[in-house]
Amino acid sequence: xxxxxxxxxxxxxxxxxxxxxxxxxxxxxxxxxxxxxxxxxxxxxxxxxxxxxxxxxxxxxxxxxxxxxxxxxxxxxxxxxxxxxxxxxxxxxxxxxxxxxxxxxxxxxxxxxxxxxxxxxxxxxxxxxxxxxxxxxxxxxxxxxxxxxxxxxxxxxxxxxxxxxxxxxxxxxxxxxxxxxxxxxxxxxxxxxxxxxxxxxxxxxxxxxxxxxxxxxxxxxxxxxxxxxxxxxxxxxxxxxxxxxxxxxxxxxxxxxxxxxxxxxxxxxxxxxxxxxxxxxxxxxxxxxxxxxxxxxxxxxxxxxxxxxxxxxxxxxxxxxxxxxxxxxxxxxxxxxxxxxxxxxxxxxxxxxxxxxxxxxxxxxxxxxxxxxxxxxxxxxxxxxxxxxxxxxxxxxxxxxxxxxxxxxxxxxxxxxxxxxxxxxxxxxxxxxxxxxxxx
Amino acid sequence: xxxxxxxxxxxxxxxxxxxxxxxxxxxxxxxxxxxxxxxxxxxxxxxxxxxxxxxxxxxxxxxxxxxxxxxxxxxxxxxxxxxxxxxxxxxxxxxxxxxxxxxxxxxxxxxxxxxxxxxxxxxxxxxxxxxxxxxxxxxxxxxxxxxxxxxxxxxxxxxxxxxxxxxxxxxxxxxxxxxxxxxxxxxxxxxxxxxxxxxxxxxxxxxxxxxxxxxxxxxxxxxxxxxxxxxxxxxxxxxxxxxxxxxxxxxxxxxxxxxxxxxxxxxxxxxxxxxxxxxxxxxxxxxxxxxxxxxxxxxxxxxxxxxxxxxxxxxxxxxxxxxxxxxxxxxxxxxxxxxxxxxxxxxxxxxxxxxxxxxxxxxxxxxxxxxxxxxxxxxxxxxxxxxxxxxxxxxx
Ligand code: SF4
Ligand code: SF4
Numbered sequence: 001x002x003x004x005x006x007x008x009x010x011x012x013x014x015x016x017x018x019x020x021x022x023x024x025x026x027x028x029x030x031x032x033x034x035x036x037x038x039x040x041x042x043x044x045x046x047x048x049x050x051x052x053x054x055x056x057x058x059x060x061x062x063x064x065x066x067x068x069x070x071x072x073x074x075x076x077x078x079x080x081x082x083x084x085x086x087x088x089x090x091x092x093x094x095x096x097x098x099x100x101x102x103x104x105x106x107x108x109x110x111x112x113x114x115x116x117x118x119x120x121x122x123x124x125x126x127x128x129x130x131x132x133x134x135x136x137x138x139x140x141x142x143x144x145x146x147x148x149x150x151x152x153x154x155x156x157x158x159x160x161x162x163x164x165x166x167x168x169x170x171x172x173x174x175x176x177x178x179x180x181x182x183x184x185x186x187x188x189x190x191x192x193x194x195x196x197x198x199x200x201x202x203x204x205x206x207x208x209x210x211x212x213x214x215x216x217x218x219x220x221x222x223x224x225x226x227x228x229x230x231x232x233x234x235x236x237x238x239x240x241x242x243x244x245x246x247x248x249x250x251x252x253x254x255x256x257x258x259x260x261x262x263x264x265x266x267x268x269x270x271x272x273x274x275x276x277x278x279x280x281x282x283x284x285x286x287x288x289x290x291x292x293x294x295x296x297x298x299x300x301x302x303x304x305x306x307x308x309x310x311x312x313x314x315x316x317x318x319x320x321x322x323x324x325x326x327x328x329x330x331x332x333x334x335x336x337x338x339x340x341x342x343x344x345x346x347x348x349x350x351x352x353x354x355x356x357x358x359x360x361x362x363x364x365x366x367x368x369x370x371x372x373x374x375x376x377x378x379x380x381x382x383x384x385x386x387x388x389x390x391x392x393x394x395x396x397x398x399x400x401x402x403x404x405x406x407x408x409x410x411x412x413x414x415x416x417x418x419x420x421x422x423x424x425x426x427x428x429x430x431x432x433x434x435x436x437x438x439x440x
Numbered sequence: 441x442x443x444x445x446x447x448x449x450x451x452x453x454x455x456x457x458x459x460x461x462x463x464x465x466x467x468x469x470x471x472x473x474x475x476x477x478x479x480x481x482x483x484x485x486x487x488x489x490x491x492x493x494x495x496x497x498x499x500x501x502x503x504x505x506x507x508x509x510x511x512x513x514x515x516x517x518x519x520x521x522x523x524x525x526x527x528x529x530x531x532x533x534x535x536x537x538x539x540x541x542x543x544x545x546x547x548x549x550x551x552x553x554x555x556x557x558x559x560x561x562x563x564x565x566x567x568x569x570x571x572x573x574x575x576x577x578x579x580x581x582x583x584x585x586x587x588x589x590x591x592x593x594x595x596x597x598x599x600x601x602x603x604x605x606x607x608x609x610x611x612x613x614x615x616x617x618x619x620x621x622x623x624x625x626x627x628x629x630x631x632x633x634x635x636x637x638x639x640x641x642x643x644x645x646x647x648x649x650x651x652x653x654x655x656x657x658x659x660x661x662x663x664x665x666x667x668x669x670x671x672x673x674x675x676x677x678x679x680x681x682x683x684x685x686x687x688x689x690x691x692x693x694x695x696x697x698x699x700x701x702x703x704x705x706x707x708x709x710x711x712x713x714x715x716x717x718x719x720x721x722x723x724x725x726x727x728x729x730x731x732x733x734x735x736x737x738x739x740x741x742x743x744x745x746x747x748x749x750x751x752x753x754x755x756x757x758x759x760x761x762x763x764x765x766x767x768x769x770x771x772x773x774x775x776x777x778x779x780x781x782x783x784x785x786x787x788x789x790x791x792x793x794x795x796x797x798x799x800x801x802x803x804x805x806x807x808x809x810x811x812x813x814x815x816x817x818x819x820x821x822x823x824x825x826x827x828x829x830x831x832x833x834x835x836x
Contacts, residue, residue: 094791095791097790099781099783099787100787100788101788131752136554137553137554137557137750137784137785138788140579140752141749141784141785141788141789142788144752144753144789145788145791147756148756148759148792154754156579158578158579158752160589161551161557161574163557163561163573163574163576170589170592170596171589173588173589173592174578174580174585174589177584177585177588177589178580178585181582181584182585350560350561350564350574351558351561351562351565352561352565353561376522377524379525379553379554379784380558382525383521383525383555383559384520384558384559384562385522386519386520386521386522387520387562387565
C-alpha cells in the first residue's frame with residue numbers, strides 16, 4: 001500500500017490545467033530525477049533494490065548506495081496515468097486471479113509489457129528484492145513472483161503484527177537480529193559497500209527532521225478552515241517521505257518548503273489547494289480510512305471539494321509510517337528504531353488500534369465523521385472495515401459512511417455510485433448538525 | 441476390541457459418527473467434554489497451524505473452528521464483510537454472534553492471511569471476555585533469529601494459558617502432550633498412506649470426515665478413531681474404479697463443501713493427497729519428548745514442517761517443490777487447485793505453483809469455490825474432463 005504520485009499527468013489532459021503549489025513542483029523535480037536515476041542505472045552501474053512502502057528502510061538502503069525502486073509507487077503511477085487497467089488485464093490473461101490485489105497485477109502486467117516507467121523509459125531489473133514483510137500478506141507473494149521472474153537475491157525481513165496493541169521486546173529483538181544477521185550482510189554482499197552505522201545515524205537524523213515538519217503539515221488540518229486536504233492532498237505530501245527520499249536533504253528541504261506554504265495559508269485563513277485552485281468554503285470536515293482510487297483520482301477528489309468537503313485526517317497518509325503519535329527515527333538506536341518504525345506502520349496495527357486512531361482523529365481534528373473507502377482487492381485494509389465503521393460511529397457519535405472502489409483497477413470505480421453515497425452522507429451530516437442545533 | 445475400547449464396527453458406523461460431528465454446528469461434543477469436569481476450558485483455533493500441544497498441556501480442549509460450511513445460514517456475518525472477502529470469516533463471526541461458540545474460552549488466529557489477522561482484532565472487540573490470541577509464526581527459519589523469536593512467542597502462549605487455567609504449564613505436561621500429538625500425527629500419516637495406496641478403500645470424503653472429527657474430539661479419542669477407521673477400511677473390500685489419481689491443493693483454510701470432495705471422486709478423480717486441515721500434520725516428524733519441550737516444538741516448526749502458501753519459501757529452487765514431491769510420493773497423475781474465492785494466499789501462490797508443475801510435466805486444473813457453493817455440476821464436469829484427459833495421456 002502506498003502513495004507518492006506526481007511526476008505524471010493523466011493521459012487525457014484535464015479541461016483546466018491543475019493549479020500547483022511551488023512545493024508540488026519541487027516534488028515533481030525530485031520524482032523525475034529519481035526515475036531518471038533508476039532508468040539510467042544500467043549505464044551508471046548503480047545497483048537497484050525493490051522494496052515496499054510500509055516497512056521501507058530507505059536510510060539503510062542509502063547506506064549501500066542502492067537506488068530504491070518501489071513497485072507500489074509504480075502501480076500508483078500507472079493508475080494515475082490510466083495504464084493500470086490494461087496491465088491488470090494483462091496479468092489476468094497470464095493466469096493471475098481476478099480476486100487478488102490489483103497493485104500486484106498492475107506491476108506484473110507492466111513488467112510483461114516492457115516495464116516502462118512514468119518517464120517513458122524502461123525501469124531496471126532489480127539486483128535485490130528487499131521483502132520488507134510489513135502489514136500486508138500480499139507482499140510476500142508479490143516478491144516471490146518477482147523473484148521467479150528476476151531470479152535475483154531476495155531478503156525476507158519479517159515484521160510481526162502488533163496484534164495486542166503493544167510492541168514487545170521479543171518483536172524488536174527478532175527484527176534487529178534479522179537486520180544484523182541477514183539483511184545487512186546481504187546488502188553488503190550485493191552492493192559491495194561496507195555497512196557504516198554512523199552513516200545510518202546521519203540519515204536517521206535527517207529523517208527525523210523531515211518527520212517533524214511532515215507532522216506539522218498534517219496537523220495543520222486542525223485549523224479551521226483546514227489549509228490542507230489530509231487525504232487527496234496528503235497523498236502528495238507523503239510522497240517523498242514514504243518513497244525514496246526519507247533520510248535525504250531533499251526531503252528536509254521539501255517539507256520545510258511545504259510547511260512554510262501551509263503556515264502561510266493558515267495565516268491567511270485559506271483552505272486547501274485543489275486541482276481546480278483554492279477550495280471554496282469549508283462545509284464538511286471528514287476523516288477518511290482506506291486508500292484512494294487512483295484511476296479516477298481527480299474525479300474522486302472533485303466529488304469532495306465541489307461539496308466543500310475537506311479531509312482533515314486519513315489513515316492512508318500513515319501507511320508508510322505513523323509519526324503523529326510521537327514516533328521519530330532515532331539515530332541513537334539505529335537498528336531498533338528501524339524495527340519500531342516497521343512495527344508501527346498503519347497496516348501493521350491491530351483493528352482496535354486502528355479504531356482508536358480514527359476515533360481520536362475525529363475528536364482532535366473536530367471532524368464531522370468518518371468515511372471509509374473500501375478497496376476491493378486489499379484485504380489488509382478492507383477486512384474488518386465494516387466493524388471499524390460501526391465502532392468509530394459508536395464511540396464518537398459522528399456519522400460514518402462506506403464507499404467501495406479499487407486502487408488501480410478502473411473496472412471497480414463507479415462514479416455514479418460513489419457520488420450518490422457521498423451525497424447522502426453529506427445530507428446525513430447536515431441532519432446530524434440540525435439535530436444537535438435543535439436539541440441545544 | 442480396538443484402541444478406543446469399542447467393538448470394531450464397519451466404516452459406515454464410524455463415518456456416521458464423524459458426519460454427525462461434522463454437521464453439528466453447536467459443537468455438542470466439545471460442550472459435553474467441557475461440562476464433564478468442572479474447570480475445563482476450550483480454546484478455538486482457526487487454520488492454518490497452532491501448537492495444540494500447549495493447549496492440551498493446559499488440560500484444555502483445542503477446538504478447530506473452520507467456518508460454517510454449507511449448512512449454516514449466515515444472518516449477521518454478512519454485515520461484517522464486503523462481498524469481495526472470502527466466506528470463512530463471515531460464517532465464523534456468525535458462529536460467534538449466534539452463540540454457537542459461547543462455551544469457548546479462548547480463540548487463536550494464526551498468521552495465515554490478512555483476513556484472519558484482522559479477524560483477531562474483530563474478535564477482541566466483539567467478544568471482550570474471551571482470551572484472543574493472534575498467533576504469529578516466524579517467516580525466518582534460522583535458529584537464532586526466527587527460532588528465538590518463536591520460542592518467545594510459544595513461551596508467552598504457555599504463560600497465558602497457564603494463567604487462564606490458574607496454574608502454570610509444566611515441562612512434563614508439555615512432554616506428555618507432545619507424545620500424545622506425535623501419536624495422532626502418526627495415525628493421520630497412516631490414514632494418508634493407506635488412502636494414497638488404495639484410494640478406493642478410503643474415499644476422500646471419508647478420510648476428510650475422519651480427519652475433521654479431530655477438530656472437535658479430544659486428541660486421544662481422535663487417534664483411536666482413526667485407528668478404528670483404518671482397521672474397518674482395511675477389512676472391507678470395495679470396488680476399485682478406473683479413476684485417475686490427483687493431489688488436491690489450496691483447500692487449507694475455508695473448507696470445500698463435502699459435496700465438492702465427493703464430486704471429485706464421482707467425476708473420476710481419486711484424491712491421493714491434499715492440504716486439508718494441515719494442522720493435523722503440520723509437523724512432519726516426531727517432536728522429541730526429552731529436553732526442552734518448547735525448544736523442541738520450535739525446532740520442529742522451523743525444520744520439519746509443511747510448506748504452504750502462507751509460509752515464505754526462502755529458497756527459490758524449492759518453491760512449489762513440495763507439491764511435485766507430493767505427486768511423486770503418492771503416484772498422482774495430476775493436481776487440482778481448488779481455491780476459495782478471494783483467497784489471497786491460495787490465489788497469489790497459484791501461478792507460481794502452476795509454473796513449477798508445468799516444468800515437471802504434471803497436468804493440473806483450477807477452479808474456485810466457497811464453503812457454501814451448492815452447484816457442483818461445473819466442477820464435476822471440469823474434473824471429469826481432467827480425468828479423461830489424464831487417462832488419454834497415460835494410454836498414449
Ligand atoms: S493488498 Fe493492500 S496493502 Fe497489500 S499490496 Fe495490495 S493494496 Fe497494498
Ligand atoms: S480463505 Fe484464504 S483469504 Fe480467506 S481467511 Fe482463509 S486464507 Fe484468508
